[in-house]
Amino acid sequence: MQTINVSGNQQVQFYNYEHGEDNQPGNPQAPIHSRSPAGDPNVQSEDGRNDSRIFKDRWLTPLQSRFEALSNQVAGVAGNINSLSGQIGGLSKSVDNVQNGVTNVQDKFGDLDRSIGQVNKNIESLNVQTSQNQTSLGNIETTLGKLGPKIESTASEVTGLKDFEQWVKQNGGNSGH
Structure with a gap:
């Protein structure tokens, strides 16, 4: 027995009824029939139940063809999903x-x-060095300021020595010693 879900989720069950002469060697097997769960009130089976029989070639082939078409569509959708997944993977990369x-x-x-x-640190370092240099220049100016009077005093002394030297020349540089 084989059960297949068809449109509306109605289950159709397929049976292979074996009739005496149909099962003999050389005779083809009896055709596969189906019975819907609801049955058909117009058809009575051998056991007295309502029965509906569908020949395989008449109903199963179109259902099977439709199932195969849907299966192919599902496979196509799955292929598209896999392709999209690959594209998403590429996009992710x-x-x-x-x-x-x-x-x-x-x-x-x-x-x-x-x-x-680092440049800012170097600039700060240069600023510190410049400040130190300015302090050093200020110290040099102070020192020069202190040296100025000494230089003037030394110049006066030199002038005095020149005057003395000239006096010595004028007064006879030899004093007889």
């Missing part, structure tokens, strides 16, 4: 590549931030 590119750009900006930070 593309998104991963974009994310990697964004991460690389972020890393480069991070490196740039670190470089800018």
